[in-house]
């Protein structure tokens with residue numbers, strides 16, 4: 001699908017200023033990857049590579065915004081050989097950026113993982129993907145290519161990147177929302193259940209089988225491949241005040257090409273991205289920023305909210321895992337929010353009491369509001385009361401994020417909530433702007 005105009009701060013697949021999305025339209029093979037970007041030739045030891053990642057200031061692109069260098073440093077401090085996990089599991093059905101990256105640029109991800117492994121002192125990299133996905137097939141093919149073709153890290157240089165490449169293992173992970181949380185992933189890869197295990201001891205210190213484990217999302221790792229080639233100052237020429245570098249966004253909902261992945265180069269108002277993604281023929285109502293446990297913004301809020309990488313400051317909104325979901329003016333925002341809250345509630349692992357009992361109550365309250373059986377104020381009071389018993393009580397951020405999303409919906413759709421109190425609804429379209437299962441077709445929108 002074509003777009004009428006380019007938005008200057010957003011690059012699409014193949015655009016000249018794209019970073020992660022630069023290059024050919026399809027999956028890139030090793031020879032093309034090497035001739036386009038050159039080999040990894042940084043003549044640097046592990047300490048220098050860690051310093052490079054720190055200077056770049058890259059933070060996690062999976063939603064946590066944690067500085068990557070801190071994870072690597074924590075893993076090194078343990079004093080026993082760490083493992084590196086590339087997390088491409090993407091638990092949210094509307095998110096496609098990591099699988100798109102693995103599908104199209106598998107060697108960029110493998111290069112980045114090589115640098116992270118060298119910086120951490122790891123000799124093994126596990127790439128966590130969903131069974132049978134095109135991303136899994138692509139990365140398996142790329143690993144096989146490296147076993148027979150030129151190895152990017154040995155083409156030149158005599159430092160840490162000139163040695164043998166780490167061993168790559170591509171591992172299938174259950175397609176469950178909480179399975180991608182770092183401690184859940186480490187538990188599963190160590191032979192346990194795919195459930196969060198601890199928020200006290202970081203996975204970087206104690207992960208798979210108690211070994212230090214650097215779990216980093218596929219996009220984060222791919223950026224490192226470019227940082228190693230072009231340097232930290234270059235990386236910092238993109239991004240904004242809260243975090244350097246570009247970031248991938250998945251466009252979702254009532255946009256021209258739902259599921260398409262684009263690259264945000266500089267801070268941009270959420271409203272500008274929504275208008276561009278929807279095109280001139282659609283009148284959008286609100287944006288859901290950062291995924292299903294993200295933040296709803298009405299048009300006015302979206303106009304003053306900048307999207308950029310990194311942890312937002314006070315009053316800012318996290319871009320989370322990079323989903324930018326838009327709904328048309330004829331959708332019911334409360335109905336959409338209630339549907340997503342119920343879905344999130346159904347994803348709970350059921351091992352923390354507050355979450356197990358509290359999230360279904362949040363979902364029921366939101367459904368009552370959407371159905372005109374509760375008032376906005378009453379729902380707000382009940383949510384605040386539930387939040388007191390829920391937030392911070394779980395082993396993962398699912399309850400906190402769900403409550404925050406529901407509260408942002410009450411704020412963004414307060415006029416609609418008043419209508420619902422009078423048993424009316426302004427929507428003409430049915431609820432269901434966002435997918436609850438994978439498998440939707442997508443367009444790279446190049």
Ligand code: SF4
Nearest residue numbers: 349351352355394396
């Ligand atoms: S907070 Fe909820 S989803 Fe997270 S680990 Fe506990 S029960 Fe599972």
